[in-house]
Amino acid sequence: MRAIAVSEYGATPALTNLPRPEPGPGEILVRMVAAGLNPLDWKIADGMLKDSVDVPFPLILGRDGAGVVDEVGEGVTRLRHGEQVYGVFSHPERGLGSYAEYAIARDDGPVAKMPDGMIYTQAAAVPTASATALALVDEARVDTGQTVLVVGATGGVGQSAVQLASRAGAKVIATARDDMAGTMRLLGADETVDHSRGDLNGQVLAVHSEGIDAVLDMVSDATAAEHIAQLLRPGGTYISTVHSVNPDAMEARELRGVNYEGEPTAALLERLSDLIDAGALRVHLEREVPLAEAADALAANRAGGARGKTVIRI
Ligand SMILES: NC(=O)c1ccc[n+]([C@@H]2O[C@H](COP(=O)([O-])OP(=O)(O)OC[C@H]3O[C@@H](n4cnc5c(N)ncnc54)[C@H](OP(=O)(O)O)[C@@H]3O)[C@@H](O)[C@H]2O)c1
Structure with a gap:
């Protein structure tokens, strides 16, 4: 599958061909349609986790995303094949992230059904x-x-x-x-x-x-x-x-x-879905780029001046 990954901390993120991950017990495999960019993505590429997590390289970047459940692992009860989901798909300890054609989330993790009527690029901008x-x-x-x-x-x-x-x-x-x-x-x-x-x-x-x-x-x-x-x-x-x-x-x-140091949870995402459905929360997309331009988008975010969210179309 195509993914944006770094070969070592500090390296320029590059479009790379990597094996599609397999969902383990309690996990779902999602065919990603869009990934949301956060400053944490380039901070992790720079080495933010180097003293706390043993990360294999290449490391796929990205946390947020939205897509369709493609496979469910053993014991998955909440989410179903074919469901449209959004959330956090980050497993740096396995080299996995959301800037990829396929990503992994835990059924009991920070992932939820997409808000009604929301398109993938908008949903990917929401989670973190x-x-x-x-x-x-x-x-x-x-x-x-x-x-x-x-x-x-x-x-x-x-x-x-x-x-x-x-x-x-x-x-x-x-x-x-x-x-x-x-x-x-x-x-x-x-x-x-x-x-x-x-x-x-x-x-x-x-x-x-x-x-x-x-x-x-x-x-x-x-x-x-x-x-x-x-x-x-x-x-x-x-x-x-x-x-x-x-x-x-x-x-x-x-x-x-x-x-504040927190991770999105399924409960927070469900509250966000309700707020979005009720028209009480809007997320403004400043920029949409194809996967191949993710490195430029990360560099632009690092330079500052964000005016909303950047989303990567997978
Ligand atoms: N601890 C956690 O759990 C957690 C979770 C999410 C995010 N974060 C961190 O929170 C930070 C913000 O994230 P984000 O996604 O909102 O970033 P972002 O989308 O890149 O936005 C940063 C915004 O801050 C503005 N800004 C920069 N300097 C400023 C200043 N001195 N006074 C007022 N505004 C200023 C920028 O506009 P101008 O450049 O035009 O001023 C820009 O609009 C990041 O460092 C991120 O890593 C932490």
């Missing part, structure tokens, strides 16, 4: 980014009347976080350069602040001199996060998806700091 956003909004206990700042709001996780925090009843402030301010408002942001203009805290405090309740941060390093946390009222919550929070230092300031 939107499940993370849903988990962040849960973890921050976002509620009616709160003010929530989303930092990195224009990216894959951020666009879903803005919609879900707004739906939870919060007043949402989204970071956005000029070109994205209107989109952020359409997604549910009440206000935008432009991080490229500097003095983010000053822009927020100009409207919210009393401070805010929560920060959902997808991009800031530890120094920037420490500074942005000054916006929080006592009892406020700061969640980072890039490990920039020092929970002890936050606690000393009567704040709750969380470094």
Whole structure:
């Protein structure tokens, strides 16, 4: 089968011919139609897992995807042959990922029936980014009347976080350069602040001199996060998806700091399917590329400036 793989950490991802994987007990084999690109994909290609997982090479890249169940292994009870599914198809310890014609998922793992009426390319864009956003909004206990700042709001996780925090009843402030301010408002942001203009805290405090309740941060390093946390009222919550929070230092300031590290689950995907079916969550595709152009798409994502999700057509 055709797949995008790296021959070693740091190598350029290349279109490669590899054996089709066999589903083991409790596993499904999915004929992939589309794969969703996440920053984690190039971070893993760069060696993010090298101290924690023994990875064989070539390593097929990618986590997210959508396709049709082609074979079911022994003991599979939930998903059926021919079903349209989406989710996470990542098994780096076996060299397997979603940028391939066939991928493996566990029947009891992070995979679910595709939302009704959704096409494969849209569904492939959902799992990691939107499940993370849903988990962040849960973890921050976002509620009616709160003010929530989303930092990195224009990216894959951020666009879903803005919609879900707004739906939870919060007043949402989204970071956005000029070109994205209107989109952020359409997604549910009440206000935008432009991080490229500097003095983010000053822009927020100009409207919210009393401070805010929560920060959902997808991009800031530890120094920037420490500074942005000054916006929080006592009892406020700061969640980072890039490990920039020092929970002890936050606690000393009567704040709750969380470094979110989570995997999508079937339960989160099913909640996302319901939200999508109800028209309460939309995922914007910025770019669709054929499998052969996956390496360029990964390089573009690494360079920054994402305006939505990138999807790879298999
Ligand atoms: N811990 C976990 O479980 C978990 C799960 C999912 C994702 N993540 C991580 O979360 C991060 C975000 O993921 P993603 O998929 O949303 O990325 P993405 O789609 O590439 O989007 C990143 C967005 O952040 C914006 N941005 C960059 N610097 C900024 C700044 N200083 N202030 C405000 N916005 C800024 C970018 O726009 P501009 O460049 O135009 O500013 C871009 O729109 C990645 O590092 C990813 O690996 C972690």
